[in-house]
Every structure is written in C-alpha cells, then in structure tokens.
Amino acid sequence: MVSRLVGKVPGNVKRSMLLMAALLAVGLTGCATKKSSSTEPVFFPPAPNPPRVQYLKGVNGSKDVVKEKASFSVFSFGQVEEEAVKFISKPYGISTEKGKIYVVDSIANDVLIMDLAQQAFQSLPGNKGLGKMRKPINLAVSKDGNLFVADTFRKEILMYDPSGAYLKAYGKDMNMKPVDVAVDDVNLYALDYANNEIKVIDRSSGELLRSIGKSTETVQGLSMPTNMTIDSAGYLYVTNVGSGKIIKLDRDGHIVFSFGKMGDAFSEFGRPRGIAVDKEGRIYVVDASHQNVQIFNDKGRLLMFFGDPGFVEGSLNLPAGVTISTDNLEYFQKFADKDFILEQIIVVTNQFGPVKVAFYGLGHLKGTVPPSNYEEPKAEPKPKAGEGKGGAAQAAPAPAK
Amino acid sequence: MNIRALVPIALLALALFPFGSARGENCVTATCHPDIAKFKQMHAPVKDGDCASCHVQRAKEHPVKGGKSFELVAKGAELCKSCHDGIGKKKVVHAPVQEGACLDCHKPHGASGRFLLDAGDDLMPLCKGCHDSKSLNAKYMHGPAAVGSCTECHDPHDSANKSLLKAPIRDLCLKCHADFAELLKTAAVVHPPVKNDACTACHNAHGSSVVMFLNDKMPDLCVGCHKGVGKKVALKVPHKPLVEAAGCSSCHSSHFSKAKGLLALDEQNTCLSCHGTDTLGKPPLHNIKKELEGKKYLHGPIQKGQCKACHDPHGSDHFRLLAGAYPEAVYAPYKPDSYQVCLKCHEKHLLTFPDTTIYTKFRNGNRNLHYLHVSNLRKGRTCRVCHAPHASNGPKLINVEGASFGDWKIPINFKITSTGGSCAPGCHRAFAYDRDKPQVYTK
Numbered sequence: 018m019v020s021r022l023v024g025k026v027p028g029n030v031k032r033s034m035l036l037m038a039a040l041l042a043v044g045l046t047g048c049a050t051k052k053s054s055s056t057e058p059v060f061f062p063p064a065p066n067p068p069r070v071q072y073l074k075g076v077n078g079s080k081d082v083v084k085e086k087a088s089f090s091v092f093s094f095g096q097v098e099e100e101a102v103k104f105i106s107k108p109y110g111i112s113t114e115k116g117k118i119y120v121v122d123s124i125a126n127d128v129l130i131m132d133l134a135q136q137a138f139q140s141l142p143g144n145k146g147l148g149k150m151r152k153p154i155n156l157a158v159s160k161d162g163n164l165f166v167a168d169t170f171r172k173e174i175l176m177y178d179p180s181g182a183y184l185k186a187y188g189k190d191m192n193m194k195p196v197d198v199a200v201d202d203v204n205l206y207a208l209d210y211a212n213n214e215i216k217v218i219d220r221s222s223g224e225l226l227r228s229i230g231k232s233t234e235t236v237q238g239l240s241m242p243t244n245m246t247i248d249s250a251g252y253l254y255v256t257n258v259g260s261g262k263i264i265k266l267d268r269d270g271h272i273v274f275s276f277g278k279m280g281d282a283f284s285e286f287g288r289p290r291g292i293a294v295d296k297e298g299r300i301y302v303v304d305a306s307h308q309n310v311q312i313f314n315d316k317g318r319l320l321m322f323f324g325d326p327g328f329v330e331g332s333l334n335l336p337a338g339v340t341i342s343t344d345n346l347e348y349f350q351k352f353a354d355k356d357f358i359l360e361q362i363i364v365v366t367n368q369f370g371p372v373k374v375a376f377y378g379l380g381h382l383k384g385t386v387p388p389s390n391y392e393e394p395k396a397e398p399k400p401k402a403g404e405g406k407g408g409a410a411q412a413a414p415a416p417a418k
Numbered sequence: 419m420n421i422r423a424l425v426p427i428a429l430l431a432l433a434l435f436p437f438g439s440a441r442g443e444n445c446v447t448a449t450c451h452p453d454i455a456k457f458k459q460m461h462a463p464v465k466d467g468d469c470a471s472c473h474v475q476r477a478k479e480h481p482v483k484g485g486k487s488f489e490l491v492a493k494g495a496e497l498c499k500s501c502h503d504g505i506g507k508k509k510v511v512h513a514p515v516q517e518g519a520c521l522d523c524h525k526p527h528g529a530s531g532r533f534l535l536d537a538g539d540d541l542m543p544l545c546k547g548c549h550d551s552k553s554l555n556a557k558y559m560h561g562p563a564a565v566g567s568c569t570e571c572h573d574p575h576d577s578a579n580k581s582l583l584k585a586p587i588r589d590l591c592l593k594c595h596a597d598f599a600e601l602l603k604t605a606a607v608v609h610p611p612v613k614n615d616a617c618t619a620c621h622n623a624h625g626s627s628v629v630m631f632l633n634d635k636m637p638d639l640c641v642g643c644h645k646g647v648g649k650k651v652a653l654k655v656p657h658k659p660l661v662e663a664a665g666c667s668s669c670h671s672s673h674f675s676k677a678k679g680l681l682a683l684d685e686q687n688t689c690l691s692c693h694g695t696d697t698l699g700k701p702p703l704h705n706i707k708k709e710l711e712g713k714k715y716l717h718g719p720i721q722k723g724q725c726k727a728c729h730d731p732h733g734s735d736h737f738r739l740l741a742g743a744y745p746e747a748v749y750a751p752y753k754p755d756s757y758q759v760c761l762k763c764h765e766k767h768l769l770t771f772p773d774t775t776i777y778t779k780f781r782n783g784n785r786n787l788h789y790l791h792v793s794n795l796r797k798g799r800t801c802r803v804c805h806a807p808h809a810s811n812g813p814k815l816i817n818v819e820g821a822s823f824g825d826w827k828i829p830i831n832f833k834i835t836s837t838g839g840s841c842a843p844g845c846h847r848a849f850a851y852d853r854d855k856p857q858v859y860t861k
Contacts, residue, residue: 269775
C-alpha cells in the first residue's frame with residue numbers, strides 16, 4: 018500500500034519525502050546512539066536513594082572476555098591456541114568458585130567457564146562421550162573444584178573433575194528430574210522437580226541417603242521447585258514456582274524458615290528462579306516474571322530489588338540464574354563509578370536480550386557506611402562474627418553452590 | 419647653694435604633702451566626723467587625710483545646719499574611676515560595676531575587711547546579699563564556696579569568661595586540682611565529658627544535696643546521657659548497687675580509669691570484687707570466685723574475662739540479670755524462646771527438632787537427646803540440671819559435682835566416647851547413647 022501511494026506522488030515531492038525520511042532516520046539514529054552510548058552509571062535503587070547496586074558489564078561470549086583471539090584450557094589458563102569466537106546462546110544456571118564463573122548454556126548444551134580478570138573463556142572439555150550433556154539446566158561447584166551439572170534429559174547429575182574431565186553420573190536409577198544441584202564435602206543435593214523433593218546423595222558411594230523437603234500435615238514443603246542454593250552454614254534454599262515460596266531447609270530436611278507468595282507486589286514472586294545467599298545472609302531471588310532480582314535479609318524482609326525493565330543498560334531480560342562472588346573485586350572496581358566501592362559482585366543470566374550474562378556490583382558510596390541488613394526493632398542483639406559458637410553442634414561440612 | 423636648684427625639691431614636697439592633708443586633720447576631730455577614721459581598713463585618701471580628693475566645698479559656710487556645703491568631686495563610679503581606672507572593661511561585667519554602684523559592695527571611707535568590704539575572709543554573707551541561690555546553702559559544699567572564698571574562682575568586677583570566672587572552667591578547676599590533672603594526663607580511658615566538657619557538666623561548683631556536689635543523684639545524673647542504661651535500670655531486675663547510694667560509681671570510675679568501660683578493674687574482677695565473697699547479701703550471693711577457682715573447664719565468655727555475655731550489668735527483665743530469657747525453676751515447660759540467653763551463642767536449632775544429624779552430638783542415632791530432655795512441654799529440664807553455667811571439671815561443662823536439687827546434689831556420672839557417651843545420673847537408670855550405632859532402650 019505504501020509503495021502504491023509512493024508511486025502516485027510527483028518526483029519533486031518524492032525527493033523531499035525521501036529527504037525527510039533520511040533526516041528522520043538520522044534523527045532516530047542520533048537518539049539511539051545517544052541512548053546506547055550513555056555513560057551515566059546505572060544505579061539501583063534509583064536516586065535520591067543512596068545507591069547499593071550498580072550495573073557493571075555484560076558478557077555475551079568470548080569476545081567480551083578475551084581481548085586477543087586466543088583460547089585457554091578450562092582450568093589451567095595460559096595455553097594459547099587458536100579457536101573460534103564462542104557465543105553464549107541461552108544461559109540458565111550460573112555458579113562461581115575462586116574467581117571462575119560457570120554458566121550453563123541450555124541451547125548449546127554446554128557449560129562455559131570464564132575468568133574475566135584472567136581474560137579466560139572456555140567450554141567444558143569433558144562435554145563429550147559419556148560426559149556429553151543433553152539438557153543441562155543448573156550446576157554447582159564444590160570447594161575442591163569439582164563441577165556438578167543437573168541434566169534434565171539424562172535425569173542425572175554429571176560430575177566433572179577440576180580439569181573439566183568427566184568423572185561420573187549420579188542418580189540414574191532414582192527416577193528424578195534434577196533441575197538444580199548443591200554440594201558440600203559429603204553429600205550431593207539434587208533438586209527433583211518431578212517429586213517435589215531434594216534427593217540427598219552420598220558423594221563417594223552415589224547412594225540415595227534420604228529425600229527431604231516433602232510437605233507434611235503441618236508444613237508446606239517444596240512445590241514445583243526450580244532452583245536451589247546452599248549457604249555457608251549448610252542450609253539449603255529452594256525457590257518454588259508452585260507456591261511462590263522461598264523455603265530454607267537444613268540438611269536433615271527440617272524446614273526452618275519460609276517466606277514469600279505468588280503476586281506482583283514487592284517481595285512477592287511471579288516466577289521465582291535462581292537464588293543465591295551471600296556471606297551476610299542476604300537472599301537474592303531472580304524473578305522471570307518481574308524481570309528483576311529481589312534482595313531479602315536473613316529474616317525474609319525485602320531490602321531492595323534491581324534490574325527491572327526500562328533501563329537502556331542494566332535491565333534484565335528473562336533472567337534465570339544468579340550467583341555472588343567476592344573474588345577479583347579490584348578488577349570489577351574498574352567498571353564501577355569512581356565513588357562507588359564494591360563489596361561483592363552479583364552475576365545474573367538473561368535468557369534473551371542483548372546481554373546474556375550481566376554483572377552487577379553491590380557496594381556503597383565512598384565515605385558512607387554500608388547500611389546493615391534491616392533488623393526487626395525488638396530483635397535480640399546478634400553475637401558478633403566469631404563470637405557465635407556452634408555449641409555441641411557439628412561443624413557443617415563446607416558447602417558449595 | 420643656688421636657690422633654683424631647690425625648686426624641684428620644693429615642688430615634690432608640695433606634691434607629697436598637699437594642702438588637703440592639713441584640711442583633713444581639720445575634718446576629723448573629736449566633735450566633727452569622728453567615725454571616719456575609726457575603720458580597721460581605711461581608704462588610702464582617708465588614711466592620708468586627703469578628703470579633698472573626693473569632696474569639694476561648694477558653700478563657704480560649714481557646717482550648715484540642714485544644708486550641705488560639700489559635694490563629691492564626681493558622681494557614682496566616675497568618682498572612683500578617677501583613681502581606680504580600668505575596671506569593668508572586660509566582656510562580662512558584674513552588674514553593680516556596670517551600673518556604677520561601687521558602694522553596693524565597698525564602703526567609701528573604710529571597712530572592717532580588706533578592699534573596703536565589710537566582710538572578713540568569708541565573703542559569703544556579702545555575696546549572698548544578692549546571690550542567695552540554693553547551691554550556696556547546700557548539704558554538700560565545694561571547699562571554696564563553703565568558706566566563702568568566692569574570689570578564688572570569680573572576679574568581682576569583670577572577666578573574659580562567663581559567670582565572672584577568672585579562667586575557663588576546666589583550667590580553673592585544674593588549677594587547684596593539680597594532682598587530678600597529673601593523673602588525667604596518663605589515664606588510659608577518660609570519660610569524654612572529663613576530656614572535653616566543663617566539670618560543671620556533672621558537678622555544681624558551689625554545692626548540692628548530693629555527695630561530691632553532683633548536679634543530680636546517681637544513677638539519674640549518668641542516665642541523663644547514658645539513656646540506654648537508664649532503660650535497663652528501669653527494668654524488672656535492676657543491678658542492686660546501681661540503685662543504692664554509691665550508684666554507678668560502685669563499678670565505674672567517673673573520671674578516668676585503666677580499664678575499659680571506665681571500670682575500676684577489668685570486667686571480671688570488677689564483678690568478682692562483690693561476687694567473690696561469702697558475706698554479701700542475705701542470703702549471701704553465690705561466691706563465683708570460688709566456683710571458678712581451679713576448674714579445668716571455663717565457660718567460653720569467662721575464658722575471655724566476660725560476664726556481660728550472659729548477664730546485663732545494669733538491669734534486665736530476667737532473673738539473675740540474665741541478658742535473655744532463661745527459666746527460673748529447675749523444671750520448666752518448654753517454649754521456643756525459653757532459652758534465649760543460651761541460644762544467643764549456642765546453636766539456635768539445638769532444641770527445635772526431635773531428630774537431627776546437625777545441631778548436636780548428644781544424640782542416639784539421629785534422636786536429639788537435648789530435645790528429649792529440654793523440649794518437654796510439661797516438665798522440661800533446664801540446662802543447669804546437667805551443665806554448670808560458669809565452670810566445671812567435666813568436659814562440656816557437665817556438673818561433675820552434681821546439680822543442686824534442694825539439699826541433694828544429683829550426680830550425673832557422664833562419660834564420653836568417640837561416637838557417643840553415657841550417663842548414670844540420679845535421674846534415671848544408666849543409659850548410653852551412640853550416634854553411629856543407636857542404642858535400643860526397650861531391652
């Protein structure tokens with residue numbers, strides 16, 4: 018229809034229309050350029066609140082990490098060999114250990130391992146033969162550097178050693194659909210979406226020790242659980258799409274705490290996904306529906322949220338996984354505003370959009386004291402770090418996620 | 419001798435022995451103005467008979483009945499200033515000086531005391547003529563105020579400091595309290611007001627109804643700033659010394675100290691200075707010093723010299739000034755927050771679940787034996803039945819000597835193994851427990 022109209026107009030008018038179109042195009046391009054080249058730092062929460070989170074950087078593939086066309090072996094970086102540029106297609110799960118960031122690509126059926134400070138980017142070498150992944154979703158890295166991947170098609174947890182070589186698979190005969198995994202020194206914790214429970218598996222024998230997290234007569238257990246993490250004290254945290262609840266369990270399966278419900282208000286969840294807990298006990302929950310990350314204190318009180326749609330840079334796009342790191346802060350500080358002091362890095366995966374792995378920094382303005390996690394007014398004073406004592410309790414095996 | 423050389427000598431002689439002196443002798447006689455020369459301390463011109471330096475004759479006739487033939491050379495302070503210049507020029511001026519009312523305090527011809535004041539060394543009667551404040555008549559008086567040495571601190575005419583003080587308050591106080599000033603220099607911990615503020619922040623420089631002429635009685639004076647302590651003192655169980663006469667200074671040194679928190683000694687020894695005797699209180703307080711002495715195992719905070727990890731030294735809502743809930747009776751129906759004071763440090767889920775592999779080693783298989791003993795809704799055993807809160811010769815602070823149960827000390831006979839242990843207590847028959855190979859008790 019447009020071409021028909023254009024065909025009817027006289028030549029001079031046509032020329033002027035073309036000119037106008039060209040000008041319009043230039044104008045639009047100008048606007049777009051202005052937006053995308055914005056150098057203003059993106060802070061959350063927005064002003065006038067004091068900033069706590071800054072968007073730092075996005076990574077879509079090896080070119081955003083590795084400067085020169087060089088590749089590195091997965092775990093001992095340094096070997097230089099020619100290799101094609103790698104892209105991240107559709108990331109979901111993410112985990113970090115000792116500066117390395119592990120991302121599951123659920124389309125490429127691969128795990129990508131990057132270390133930004135070391136300019137290293139590599140896919141998992143053990144992803145072949147018996148170790149070939151079919152539909153990896155989430156993963157965990159243990160303190161000793163072993164990698165555990167939840168594969169929903171193979172219905173197994175695949176284990177790779179610190180060099181990236183495939184070692185073994187857990188849970189073949191356990192009739193589960195593992196969507197996430199957590200690990201400590203002794204056990205594996207496989208989040209079984211099919212049975213609404215966590216399967217506790219002995220790491221050395223591969224035997225199923227117990228299943229935990231089921232609802233009881235008095236307590237609502239897991240309901241369509243999708244993501245899980247383990248904190249430094251060994252507590253497991255699970256996001257549940259079925260109930261909109263975040264459930265905290267101990268390794269025996271006692272539900273010690275739960276919060277949240279379905280909804281679109283602050284601190285409610287639409288589609289809760291990835292979850293992470295930092296050293297201060299703050300709980301980070303990704304929501305694919307709200308397209309943000311909500312941060313809660315250890316009592317489940319909402320502290321803030323970030324990554325909501327509407328920003329040129331720094332908005333999330335169908336986010337999935339989240340992980341927290343305090344490694345290489347010096348490297349990431351370069352991307353932060355000069356007055357913004359980083360305390361830790363929050364890394365979030367986006368299933369769509371121009372940025373697939375988004376790096377945010379949690380920090381505070383120079384010269385200010387970082388605010389403490391909100392405590393209920395009448396709460397008993399907590400013992401200072403190091404003063405607390407486990408009493409007769411056993412020390413928790415070092416967990417990792 | 420050249421007569422001209424005598425002229426300066428003659429002029430000097432005139433200056434030293436003016437005509438007035440001859441007139442003065444005429445003014446003060448047995449019949450005229452006899453009282454003028456009777457003062458103990460005389461104004462210098464009076465003493466010298468120089469009446470004319472202040473009085474001038476305006477009428478020829480003198481004396482005139484019902485009239486005056488003499489006038490003052492100048493009026494009010496102007497007269498005094500002609501000799502006593504430079505008074506009343508500083509920032510703060512005494513009101514009578516400002517008003518030129520020199521005679522409010524001074525007598526013009528002579529007085530019984532120095533400075534033409536009708537006062538002895540004790541200036542208080544004179545000053546109180548105007549300044550009759552409560553603090554000048556208090557039960558406890560500052561030395562200089564007590565003896566009326568007002569001018570030790572105040573300048574009666576003018577001063578650069580408020581309240582006509584001769585120097586800024588701290589300097590003024592430390593001028594006399596020099597020994598205090600010396601100690602202050604080397605003190606490890608100094609009360610901030612002592613370092614930065616005027617001494618009058620706490621003391622009344624004249625006097626007050628409180629010993630050491632404090633502005634208020636303790637603890638009210640202290641809680642004026644230490645509001646948190648004020649709230650604690652108002653709780654159900656205040657620490658007794660705080661509400662007694664010595665108040666805060668029972669434990670704290672109010673100016674400076676060698677120890678943290680301005681305590682007289684380090685924390686534990688401050689507490690033990692009272693809680694280490696057999697005689698204090700009726701019935702006497704537990705002698706904690708004896709409880710700790712020679713013991714193999716001490717409770718963690720006590721190892722660090724802390725008492726306040728469990729006890730609040732100011733006041734608490736819980737018995738024995740405990741810093742959180744803990745049942746008063748030996749047996750107590752279990753409630754989730756019954757053991758706040760213990761679970762503040764110890765595993766908070768210790769008593770939550772009947773079975774666990776995480777929160778305690780005191781279990782038979784996965785059966786939580788802490789839960790079994792304590793989390794009983796009807797008759798829970800409190801921690802003290804098995805554990806000594808301060809010190810013990812047994813591991814895990816188990817009461818080796820037995821827990822007090824009325825007159826009886828219940829023996830525990832606790833033994834520990836690598837995977838469990840056993841008890842043969844005065845409570846039930848001997849039982850063993852094992853985490854790896856659970857014991858069967860029904861046999």
